[in-house]
Amino acid sequence: MENTLSKIVSLAKRRGFIYPGSEIYGGVANTYDYGPVGAELLRNIRELWWKFFVHRREDIVGLEASLISHQEIWKASGHTSSFADALVDCKNCKLRKRADHLIEESLSGEKEIKVEGLTDAELDQIITDNKIPCPNCGKVDWTKVRKFNLLFPVHMGIVEGDQSLAYLRGETAQGMFVNFKNVLESNRVKLPFGIAQLGKSFRNEITPGNSVFRTLEFEQGEIEYFFDPEESNWEELYEGWKKDMWKFITKKIGIREENLRWRMHTDEERSFYSKRTEDLEYKFPFGFKELWGLAYRTDYDLSQHEKGSGKELRVVDSQTGRKILPHVIEPAVGINRIFLMALSDAYQEEEGRTVLKLSPNLSPYKAAVFPLLANKPELVSKAREIYQDLRETFLVSYDARGNIGKRYLAQDEIGTPYCITIDFETLESDTVTVRDRDTMEQVRLNASELRNFIQQKLI
């Protein structure tokens, strides 16, 4: 399975999906850059998410909050005091590891091991009892488990000291809470309603290096769905969200259901403010892992920000005058995790080819256009004409290098669902061949039908 990950990572680099960050300067660990086809795939995921959860629904509005944010936001939310990883350092080679990852990686093959919710002392005890060696140098010489805060501090302006301290946001969610009143007063929204945001978050994490699964900088798609707990039943809303999340991943992103499962957080691992948290997990090449979290955060955040800011963040019921502090259900997903999941689910090795069977919705190029022979000007000019015409509507690729077989293989590797070939018959009847990526079958279509044909495959 790990082997599958390394094959995906190597394909992703070779074909321009993902590159290691700052590579020519030796790299910055756990940062990545997205290449030309990777950038398209990411955009497609974002656009599908926004369309499905914002544009399609009349009860959800969008937001884009600042990445740099006031330190008091993160004090009120509890992040400055408790948003931390438990880490250990190897005294011999200085390797730093997350204590839970160290334990899981070294013991999970041998016994059933549960690390969620353990205290620092309990983690220490497991490492000592099992004499877990350093995966880098092999010595058993760890420091005690210590907590490291995950927030990235930023110092603004030229004044050093506490006044100039802000933080890069550790989650997009806080933007929705601190703007709750603004959105309420500037829009025609009424409870229940959601505020959605897509954007970067930053966490100073030590990661086990599973490509873009866990990185320092990543993109979240989060919705805070506000409701009056006296009027709405939270369990019904919660179940509704579970259905929508499942539908989005299976129908829009096209992921196989057998690779997905729900996992309820145990009492020990659930955040103290959450009444229920469940993760939608995907079977990555390194095992089932969290893709998307769904939490019932109660009124924790709004009440914390009321206390922190001294501003009232309540909704007044226009009929009764009752002041409501809304409760919140929060679906929170990582866009880069959807990206890695999409590549993992689509990656297949077949006789003579490697193919990404991406849902056409996600494919960077919706089609590729080829002239049968690159040295026949009449074929090239017709192929360019069809290519330019389709490009008005979709992102389409053009390729005249090598032979047709090689061009098919190159498009299969980046997940292009259709390859359109312009041949001598095209010049006479205006028909083209369309080769399907998944079945490799070819049909002959009128050139004028191409736009509709591709459009129908995008749902």
Ligand code: GAP
């Ligand atoms: N507002 C709630 C929240 O941020 P979270 O479980 O910490 O919850 C939500 O994050 C989602 O963001 C996760 O399910 C995951 O998909 C993604 N995510 C979190 N940390 C990440 C990281 N370091 N790299 C990539 N994605 C991450």
